Amino acid sequence: MHVMERSTNLQRLQNETFDLCIIGGGASGAGCALDAALRGLKVALVEKSDFAAETSSKSTKLIHGGVRYLEQAFKNLDFAQLRQVRHGLEERHLLLRNAPHLAHPLALVTPVFSWWEGLYYFIGLTLYDWFASGRDALPKSRWLSGKETLRRVPGLAHGIHSAVLYFDGQIDDARYCLALVRSAAEAGAVVLNHTEVTEFDKDGQGKIVAARLRDTLNSSPGQQDEYLVSSRLFLNCTGPQADHLRLLANPALSKRLDPSKGVHLVLQNDVLGSKDALLIPKTRDGRILFAIPFEGKLLIGTTDTAYHNGTAEPMLDAGEVDFLLDGLQPYIAQHIGRQHVKAGFGGLRPLIASANRQTKSLLRDHEVERDPDSGLLSLLGGKWTTYRLMAKDAIDTVCEILGNHTECGTGSHLLAGAEGYDADFWKKIERDYGLETDISQHLTLKYGTRAESVARLATGQAELSERLLPAYPFLKAEIVYAVREEMACSVRDFIARRIRLEVTDWQAALDAAPVVAELMGRELGWTKETREKELSAYRTLLSRFRDSAGID
Ligand SMILES: Cc1cc2nc3c(=O)[nH]c(=O)nc-3n(C[C@H](O)[C@H](O)[C@H](O)COP(=O)(O)OP(=O)(O)OC[C@H]3O[C@@H](n4cnc5c(N)ncnc54)[C@H](O)[C@@H]3O)c2cc1C
Incomplete structure (x- = not known):
């Protein structure tokens, strides 16, 4: 089935009228495209760069309820946050089930330096299991002796007392997004990458009726590189760049996002010498640090700093390399340095601004916004783990506006490649x-x-x-x-x-x-x-x- 054929899709975008045009082909946009197409809507999905080119390929790749959020929820008696942990764990289950080739359980070892610290994390992680109970078959948390810890993770420093082992999900984020795009296309969505929305056309009432598209691959002189797509509704899924589109649709709107930069350093995996990941619950400045095996290497992350460079690609800088190496070193037996670095990458979290909070304590949650003047819908915030829930909320709103009464079908929809799959x-x-x-x-x-x-x-x-x-x-x-x-x-x-x-x-x-x-x-x-x-x-x-x- 040639649903990913550029020239055909380009023709269709120009010649057909859609119920919904989704702008942005990351986790949010691809998830929305699949949800909407499965509900029978006529969907277009346009992405200015490549599918998953931005944040959705630059995450830590964990599918989780958020151990840290659970801790904060109990400390602050915050029930809204507890609900978010539960949602995350429910979604973890569906994400793993719907594409088992791209998502799998990951064992995470939390090393501790004393008996009471071990007890604290063991209780916390047992509660985490309890919140997920009945929904998935991930193994339960265990308290490991010092000896067992070193057997599982030979690269760990020797002063460690013991560790708590727990499980979460891990995905190949970019490939998961590609599977979503392909699944959406197979369900009828017309998808196109390297196509940027540059402007909106409006009717007499100021409502958006069409978007101007620029072909970002063929913008040389003499080549046609501008097109128009017409749709009943437009949904902004541009992640950290969502304010740009919101203001393009309606300059009177105020900004909603406060993107924060997060980087990962990639080291040789022999630094840990394990299939397990490491969760360091508290670095010197009080942040969580992960060391996660991925594709035969070790991802170290992440940072959390404000970002003011607009749409420029965030990159790992030398100070961040030192910061991450310094955070990891106390837990690693051998000396780690720049000679172990194989690669690195930066991404922007699409955080919804929250006055008077520092970026590291902002909650990851999402919101569907409708601008009453232009009619633009925007899906703001969220995280990879909850992409399906975010899409469900957004497409529920779309269906309400369009008078479509179909139910969300993504909970049980196997993604492209998952049909007939098993581990053998x-x-x-x-x-x-x-x-x-x-x-x-x-x-x-x-x-x-x-x-x-x-x-x-x-x-x-x-x-x-x-x-x-x-x-x-x-x-x-x-x-x-x-x-x-x-x-x-x-x-x-x-x-x-x-x-x-x-x-x-x-x-x-x-x-x-x-x-x-x-x-x-x-x-x-x-x-x-x-x-x-x-x-x-x-x-x-x-x-x-x-x-x-x-x-x-
Ligand atoms: C460092 C880091 C670590 C993270 N780790 C995790 C994790 O472990 N687990 C987890 O659940 N979540 C994690 N997240 C969060 C998660 O990655 C994001 O919430 C998610 O990927 C955002 O997806 P998105 O589709 O909203 O945004 P994006 O992936 O950024 O997609 C938006 C897309 O819109 C496109 N676009 C922009 N403007 C236009 C335009 N004018 N026309 C057409 N297209 C346009 C962009 O090119 C981009 O591809 C992490 C985030 C970061 C930064």
Whole structure:
């Protein structure tokens, strides 16, 4: 089913009238597109960059009720916050169930330095289990002895007394978003990346009736790069950039968001030497720090600082590298330094402003706003974990306005690749297509049962069955699949969001780029000049990342 074909979708956007046009293809927008399409609405989804290019590919990748929020809720006797923890845990269950290839349980070890500290976290995490009880089958929390802790996490410093082990969910955030987009498209939504909303057209009453779109890929002179999409309603899902769209629709509105920057540092995984993650409940300045295995590396995060650079991509800087290394060092046996750094990335939390609070204590919650003058709907705030609930609330409002009485169907809807999936599916790929074990496992974890389509491409053409890089399980066939079935349009779309290499290993990303450009170029009909421009732009970007982080 060619639902991700750019030129067809571009034509449809211009020629059809929609019930709902969703602006922004991150977790919120993709979740809304699926929900609305499943309810039978005629949906358009436009994204100015790539799907999940912004915050939704730069999270800690935890699907959680929020252990910290539970602690705050009890300390402040805040029942609203308790409800949020419960919602998060309910959603955790659905998120894992609806795409088990992309979301799985993650064991987190919380090291403590004394008996009473262990008791405190054991009680807290047992309560956390209790709040989730009956909804999912994640293992319960356990108090581990010092010996058992070191056995599970050999890289830990030796002064540790014991640890409390608990479970949450982990996702591949960008690929989860891509699965949502694909599922929405298969349910009938017309989706398009690299398409920016630049202006709204209004009727005599000042209500938005159409949006002007700019093709951000083909904006060279002589090429048509402006289009119009008509829709009954427009839903702003632009995350941290939501105020920009709100003010574009109605300059009289006041700003609602107060985005905060969060960065992650990526280290070699031998620093911990474990499949388990580490939760450090209190760094020197009182923040939580995570060290999480992801794609064979270790994500260290995160920070929480105000951000005033508008739409510029947030990057990891040298001070943040030191801050995160310093926060982690007391828990790690070996000395950790810049030589362990493989990559890093920054994102912006789309926090709703709350006067008189510091960013680190703001709550993550969401809101559906309707501007009565322009008619623009905005989905504000939230987190990855609650994307489905956020979408349900937003599309309930849309349906109320449009007089549509259908119920939300996303709670039980399996995402693309989850149909017929089980944890042994990789064995079928290995057996039927003769692929090596690590490749079969990788394909199954990223594409679910759709791994068969990638494997078929690989076995159909010798060149495509080759590895992209010797040390990684990525196949060249994935490049072709990403262009044909996942709307990848640039080298970065593939390396950052489709295979996640930019997030985990800058040097490997650079090494892979020429082959990616070559194969993408063939699929997309790039000239030699375009291919070289692509490559050079990508190399420049990675140099900027390295310079900003102070990494050679
Ligand atoms: C450091 C960090 C760690 C986090 N960790 C977690 C976590 O572990 N668990 C969790 O549950 N949540 C976490 N979050 C929160 C979560 O990542 C976000 O809440 C979520 O990804 C926001 O999704 P979104 O779709 O609202 O925004 P985005 O992902 O930013 O999507 C908005 C999209 O709108 C597009 N856009 C903007 N303007 C236009 C326009 N004019 N036209 C078309 N498109 C436009 C952008 O390009 C962007 O892709 C974290 C966030 C950060 C920053």
